[in-house]
Amino acid sequence: MSTDQDDAGHGRWASLYGRVLDALEDLLAGIDPATEQGEVPATPGWTVRQVVAHLAGTASDITTGRMAGAPGSAWTARQLAERDGVPMAELLAELRSTQRSFGIIAEGASAGAFNAVVHHADLTEALVAHRQDEALFLPVLQDQRHRWSTLSLRLPDDPGLAGLRSVDPYLLSRALFTRLDRSAVRALVGPGPTDAEVDGLGLFGPPADR
Template identity: 40%
Template sequence: MDEPVDRQPDGRADDHSGAPDWAAVHDACLDATIALAASLTPEQLASAVPATPRWSVHDVLAHAAGVASDVVAGRMDGAPGPAWTARHVAERADRTVADLIEELAATRAAVAAVAAGTDRPAVVWDRSVHLADLHEALGLGVPPDPTWRPVLASAAPGLLAGLPLSVACAGRTYGAGGPEVTVDAYELVRALFSRRSRRQVREWAGPTPSDDELDALAVFGPREDDQPRP
């Protein structure tokens, strides 16, 4: 689940304002992640995260810190594959939450600058997806809108372009046309980033798309295991 397929999302907002302010989205995700990390108990830190079943909450935070430091240092060999992400976790296995927060804070400005310079800010999408992973694992509900709605607006047009449906979501319609279906915005962004099972996606997509067409929506490939939902 850690390595994305080759096809990338469109990278632009589905409106007339151009790309989102990715530096601002990054900072919103980072602020929410740091605030959450600082509030966690030892039991919560040891909890498994269903979206990343090999990782605990602490491991997800370690990965977040590792991504930031590697982006700043240009240490991107193997990114975004499983060996690269596993190294983030292994290198920080013994670090405290305070250490991880310090590392995240220290790289804030440099990572935000990188994010601001691209239409396809993988580091911001990684921040957004994993923040929601933590919220779902800990039963905390939907994360703040500024941490995921811009990601949906950017990714949905390209990822849904070939789907034989008219997908109504938050006042917009995506897809190639066909039977109209309606989906909640948060559920859609989680499906697009491989955080919903085939069965869960089929609940809103209905019977028209083939399994292959549904599987092609997911940036990190399809998954079989149902995920917790707010």
């Protein structure tokens, strides 16, 4: 069996995706209507409920091939519009209903798992003001090592790389998903990388100046 397969025979991204859905349900258990309408700062002005609507819409679109315009703003706006007013419990149920279908294609659609990871982190920061569990973001960070290792960075536990700059894994994961502003990214990676390299780190484009 491949090392990328878990004991149940599911690929690593399908397994990670299931763990993120578990964590998402735990995070949102018992959420009240007022909190659902609170803004999630790391997103494009979305509320908590809209972030979950986007996750449900993305899962539905990926598993049905409705990907025209992805991942642009019109694509995500349609997802939110189609789920406007849908209760949180139904959005979470929709996510679960597509889990099996996503698991079948997950190894070729890792972006769906990545999307769930980053938005769970967004919600965790917004709702409980602490970091996402490392077990959820670290697999993505390791998979994307080619994007940040060229900046002479290493994770604290990387063996044999003592000459490279050790960085906080969580902050690096947030920079990777363009969740840190330019000054925060520069403080993280140090003076070595060029401005162009700093701008090229984020999967969703250059960091903003704030």
